[in-house]
Amino acid sequence: MERYDLPIAVPFIHRVCFTRDVFDAGNSLLHDLLAEGGGRRVLVFIEEAVDIAWPDLASKILGYFSHGNVMLCGVEVLAGGEPMKADDRLVRAVWDKIEQEKIDRHSYVLCIGGGAFLDCVGFGAATAHRGVRLLRFPTTTLSQDDSGVGVKNGINAFGKKNWVGSFSVPYAVVNDFLFLRSQDPEVARHGLIEAIKVALVKDADFFQWIEVNAVKLAMLQEPVLEECVKRSALLHARHIASGGDPFEMGSSRPLDFGHWAAHKLEQLSGFQLSHAAAVSTGLWLDVKYSVKAGLLGEAEAVRVRNVLETMELPMFHEALLHRNSHGVLEILAGLEEFREHLGGRLTVLLLEEPGKGVDVNEMNAEWISQCIDEMHNTAISPFPSGH
Numbered sequence: 001m002e003r004y005d006l007p008i009a010v011p012f013i014h015r016v017c018f019t020r021d022v023f024d025a026g027n028s029l030l031h032d033l034l035a036e037g038g039g040r041r042v043l044v045f046i047e048e049a050v051d052i053a054w055p056d057l058a059s060k061i062l063g064y065f066s067h068g069n070v071m072l073c074g075v076e077v078l079a080g081g082e083p084m085k086a087d088d089r090l091v092r093a094v095w096d097k098i099e100q101e102k103i104d105r106h107s108y109v110l111c112i113g114g115g116a117f118l119d120c121v122g123f124g125a126a127t128a129h130r131g132v133r134l135l136r137f138p139t140t141t142l143s144q145d146d147s148g149v150g151v152k153n154g155i156n157a158f159g160k161k162n163w164v165g166s167f168s169v170p171y172a173v174v175n176d177f178l179f180l181r182s183q184d185p186e187v188a189r190h191g192l193i194e195a196i197k198v199a200l201v202k203d204a205d206f207f208q209w210i211e212v213n214a215v216k217l218a219m220l221q222e223p224v225l226e227e228c229v230k231r232s233a234l235l236h237a238r239h240i241a242s243g244g245d246p247f248e249m250g251s252s253r254p255l256d257f258g259h260w261a262a263h264k265l266e267q268l269s270g271f272q273l274s275h276a277a278a279v280s281t282g283l284w285l286d287v288k289y290s291v292k293a294g295l296l297g298e299a300e301a302v303r304v305r306n307v308l309e310t311m312e313l314p315m316f317h318e319a320l321l322h323r324n325s326h327g328v329l330e331i332l333a334g335l336e337e338f339r340e341h342l343g344g345r346l347t348v349l350l351l352e353e354p355g356k357g358v359d360v361n362e363m364n365a366e367w368i369s370q371c372i373d374e375m376h377n378t379a380i381s382p383f384p385s386g387h
Contacts, residue, residue, distance in 0.1 A: 199232070200354055292367045320372045
C-alpha cells in the first residue's frame with residue numbers, strides 16, 4: 001500500500017475597487033481590469049430593480065464597450081431579490097445565456113445588483129465551465145460593505161439559507177458608490193449593520209468612528225456613508241485574503257457574528273425578513289448574550305445599543321418568540337443548522353469588547369431565552385435613546 005500527499009497551492013488575487021460612475025466613458029477602471037486578464041468577450045447581467053432605478057444603464061454599458069478590444073456579447077436584465085434564491089431558475093437562466101453567447105473561461109461575466117442577485121448569478125458563473133471569470137458590481141450598502149466583496153455564492157434549499165453554493169474568488173469587485181444614491185433610505189441604513197458587525201469583531205477604532213458618525217450615517221450623508229462602506233469592505237476582504245481560511249474549511253466563522261440567529265430568523269419568517277434586519281436582530285441578541293455570559297461589560301453593550309438605536313436598526317423580531325410543538329424556541333435550532341452548514345464543532349463568535357471577539361463551543365438555551373424575553377420587553381416598552 002502506498003500513499004502520496006501532494007499539496008496543491010492555487011494563488012488568487014482578490015481585486016477590490018472603489019469608484020464612481022464606472023461606465024462613464026472617461027473612467028478607465030473597467031477597461032484596465034479586463035485588459036489585465038486578457039479576455040475578449042463580456043456578458044452583462046443587470047438586476048431588474050437596478051435597471052428600473054437607472055434606466056440609461058444598459059445603453060451606457062453599450063456605449064462603454066463600443067470602444068476598446070473587448071466584445072460585448074449582451075446585456076441581460078433579470079429579476080432579482082431574495083425570492084430568486086428559493087430555487088435554481090435564475091441560475092439556469094444564467095447558464096443558458098452563457099452557453100448561448102459562448103462565454104468561456106477566458107471571458108467575463110459582469111453582474112450588477114444586490115446581494116441575492118450576486119449570489120445567484122455568481123453561482124451560475126462559478127459552475128458554468130467549472131468557473132467563468134466574474135466581476136461583481138454590488139449596488140446596495142449591504143452588498144458593497146460585506147457580501148459583494150466575499151468569495152461565496154449560493155441559493156437556498158431545504159428551507160435553509162445558502163444550502164447550495166460554491167466558494168469562488170471573483171475576478172474583481174467594483175464598488176461604484178453612484179449606485180447607492182438610488183437605494184431606499186431605510187434599506188440603505190439597514191445594510192450598514194455589516195459594517196457595525198465587522199467593526200465590533202475586528203476593529204475597535206472603526207467602531208468608535210461609527211459611534212462618532214452615527215447620526216450622519218443615519219442621515220446617509222454621502223462622504224461618511226462612502227467611508228463607512230469602504231472601511232467595512234476592506235476589513236471583510238482583508239480577513240478573507242489573510243485570515244488563513246478563505247473557504248471556511250475550519251469551524252470558526254469570525255465574520256458571522258450574530259448570524260447563527262439571523263439565518264434562522266430569515267427562515268422562520270419565510271424569508272420575508274431581510275438579511276440585514278435579521279443580522280441586526282441576531283447581533284443584538286449575541287451582544288446581550290455576551291453580557292449574560294460574563295464576557296462583555298454592560299457599558300460596552302450600551303454603546304452598541306446606542307449605535308443601533310441612533311441608526312434606526314432593528315433589534316427584535318416576533319419570530320424570536322416562535323415555539324415548536326414541544327414548547328421549545330424554534331430559534332435554538334439555528335445553532336445546529338449553523339454548525340451543520342460549516343461542519344465540525346459548534347463554534348459561535350461572541351464579544352469580549354469592541355474590536356475583540358471570542359469563540360465559544362456551546363450556548364446556554366436558558367440564557368438565550370432570557371435575552372429574548374428582555375429584547376421583547378424592550379421592544380414593547382422601548383427605553384429612551386442614550387439611557
